[in-house]
Amino acid sequence: MKDYTWDYVYDKAVQLVHEAGDRIRSSMSEVRKVETKSHVNDLVTDMDRAIETFFAERVQATFPTHHFLGEEGAGHNLDVSSGTLWVLDPIDGTVNFVHQQSFFAISLAVFHEGTGKIGIVYDVMRDEIFTAQHGKGAFRNNEKLPQLKSRPFSETILSFNAGWILKDRSLEQLIVDCRGVRSYGVAALEMAYVACGRLDAYLSYNLAPWDIAAGMIILEEVGGRYMTLEGEELTLDGKTTLLAAEHGTYEGVLDRMARSQTY
Ligand code: 2AM
Ligand code: CA
Numbered sequence: 001m002k003d004y005t006w007d008y009v010y011d012k013a014v015q016l017v018h019e020a021g022d023r024i025r026s027s028m029s030e031v032r033k034v035e036t037k038s039h040v041n042d043l044v045t046d047m048d049r050a051i052e053t054f055f056a057e058r059v060q061a062t063f064p065t066h067h068f069l070g071e072e073g074a075g076h077n078l079d080v081s082s083g084t085l086w087v088l089d090p091i092d093g094t095v096n097f098v099h100q101q102s103f104f105a106i107s108l109a110v111f112h113e114g115t116g117k118i119g120i121v122y123d124v125m126r127d128e129i130f131t132a133q134h135g136k137g138a139f140r141n142n143e144k145l146p147q148l149k150s151r152p153f154s155e156t157i158l159s160f161n162a163g164w165i166l167k168d169r170s171l172e173q174l175i176v177d178c179r180g181v182r183s184y185g186v187a188a189l190e191m192a193y194v195a196c197g198r199l200d201a202y203l204s205y206n207l208a209p210w211d212i213a214a215g216m217i218i219l220e221e222v223g224g225r226y227m228t229l230e231g232e233e234l235t236l237d238g239k240t241t242l243l244a245a246e247h248g249t250y251e252g253v254l255d256r257m258a259r260s261q262t263y
């Protein structure tokens with residue numbers, strides 16, 4: 001078994017993400033094969049699968065002892081807490097990829113014995129990359145991101161899927177009290193946006209490990225918080241709700257949700 005420094009693994013991971021991004025950009029004009037998965041709005045394309053295969057093969061060739069988990073089928077029974085595990089969402093925001101040809105991301109995380117070591121979220125069409133290495137800070141296009149600062153709730157921008165308002169009335173007070181609500185439909189990038197201060201909080205109800213793994217590692221490095229909406233720790237062993245936010249906004253969101261009436 002070979003030992004690698006984390007700087008080496010990080011450089012390789014960033015290189016693979018850029019290479020995958022180039023592949024996607026250079027075939028944007030090709031017609032995609034689009035299929036549905038769990039329901040009509042849950043899409044997958046041949047590109048999602050091709051990018052996952054690209055990563056799986058390259059990781060296996062470069063780091064034969066590492067494990068690999070991807071949304072489109074690779075290693076779904078793997079455990080985050082043992083060994084070194086790469087967690088990939090080849091295209092986060094597939095609906096945006098198909099309908100808008102923009103606002104989608106590659107999300108890649110590397111865990112070692114349960115600790116998040118590397119997080120990368122790459123906005124392919126904007127060529128904007130968010131990266132973090134455990135204990136070494138988070139970066140946007142290689143520029144270090146500052147620690148998050150609180151702002152009055154009346155000045156916050158929140159992000160969540162509009163459809164959830166129909167299911168959870170406790171979101172109403174948030175909409176009344178914040179400055180604005182956005183809905184991007186790309187969870188990994190929305191977490192990165194919280195980390196760089198473009199958003200103050202991101203809420204979601206149904207996310208998988210590959211949606212949130214990289215964003216968690218990036219947020220950690222700027223002092224952001226992430227928990228389930230029920231206030232429990234994220235475990236990365238299945239579908240979860242999520243509240244990712246700057247500390248002050250985090251409390252502000254939970255207070256308002258607790259005070260509001262729910263069906
Ligand atoms: P995806 O594009 O990789 O599927 C908005 O839909 C966000 O929620 C996206 O980040 C999307 O990731 C994620 N998501 C998780 N589960 C989903 C599902 N079953 N259907 C659609 N989006 C899902
Ligand atoms: Ca998907």
Ligand code: CA
Binds near residue numbers: 092187210211
């Ligand atoms: Ca996703």
Ligand code: CA
Binds near residue numbers: 090091094
């Ligand atoms: Ca995906």
